[in-house]
Amino acid sequence: MRMDSERQVSTNDALIEFRKVDKFFNKPEEGRYQVVGDLNIKVRENEFLVLFGPGQCGKSTILNMVAGFEMPSAGEVLCQGKPIEAPGPERGMVFQNTALFPWLTVMGNVEYGPKVRGVKKEERRQKAQHYIDLVGLQGFENSFPVKLSGGMQQRVGIARAYCNEPLVMLLDEPFGHLDAQTRYLMQDELTRIWQAEKRTVIFVTNNIEEAVYLADRILVLRNCPTGVKAEYEITLPRPRNYTDPEFLRLRREIDSVVDHTL
């Protein structure tokens, strides 16, 4: 099940591809330092890919490069074979701190993407309602984000990204700020939503249990500069069980290759 990062699965239908990507940041105090080094990733269509790594090791930077918020310092990031140069509607992001628009209702937030693309009101309302129902928020259409709990806000964030019908969904530690119970619940919900409407997902987390629970494939990341250290295919049937012996074995195995840092 374990493979070296060098031997990537060679499939031609890579939706997103990182080719020898380096990323440097310039900080006034620390000077130039490398956050991502020689990163090679191929993301297949409709797979649930989890990027798992400890601490602050540039996981978000990887997603930001797919989203087009940041550019690689060397190498290239491709979407359907074309280099990514700017943010675009085919790559939807769910942020760590939800990033909902506080001045819009749940409906206003979810229909935002189609609205910007000029979809007619009736059509986009219908579509937004579909995704609001999918994430289980019916009845909250006219609530403002401030009235919602953290878990509910994250559901809106997921519905908003889904409603724009992106090719790939980028989730940056979306459940990081939730309490443990809500987190378990949201992992179930995300699995359910993803199975109901398959999309390519790149999910970043520093939680090993979450990684094994959600992923089709896990890339274990090395600490700064970030690169792929190991790769695991997770073939456990869904819904998964946190106490299943195979689940626990995988968890231990992955844990043993992680760079533990303080």
Next chain:
Amino acid sequence: MKDKKKFQINKYIFISILSICFGIFVWWLVTDGLGIFRSNALPSPVKVFESFIKKWYETKPDGATLLEHLIASLQVALGGYVIGAVIGIPLGIFMAWNDKIDMCVRPVFDLVRTIPGVAWTSVMVTLVGIGFLSKALVIFISAMVAMVINSYSGIKQTKTVHLWVGQTFGASNWELLTKIAIPSALPMIFTGLDVALGSAWTTLVAAELLASTKGLGFMIQQARGIFRLDIVIVGMIVIAITGAVLSTIIQWLGRKMIKGGRT
């Protein structure tokens, strides 16, 4: 829960009224009550109240009733204020959004904003006389400064992540400004409107002291000349109450327009 909140608000209103009453009582005590101040040094609340009632129909000593003065002042203040908003808010927004505009306008603006509004009075009087226009222009300048500063920082405080969300949805630069930056800056823009109202109103009275033939500031100035302190105080109280009412209207408008519990 709601009842408790209502009780809290009622309690607050009660305490406010009580403290105002206490202030008036102390005022009465040092004048009529104990006679510490004589009525030509500090008129008593009773005397001021009498003058307040009389001033609604009497034109002595300054040639106009209280209502005429009030309307004259409001016209000038609101005139300058509205022009200040119409020019100041968009100016602040575009300065914050566009670096080139910022670089062009900023140096001039930074110089202008350090000048107290009243200081413009003499210049304006020389330019356009002591009529409506000179005062309206002075108020326009002092109101505009607050509106530019607040809308500017409101736009600058737009969260990057909100702009990112807009970009992933394919929003154009104009849509990012109108659909994300401006709605998120709205609380700050309303703060600007409120602050500007305060400075418009205070500047007005100061401007009227210097250059006017009608208005609350003019009324105070005339009364002061003939030692009618009761009318001076009437003027001060009317200024205070009108200012408070206008500010309440702006805040109410803000609560209506700012969505999502951000006030």
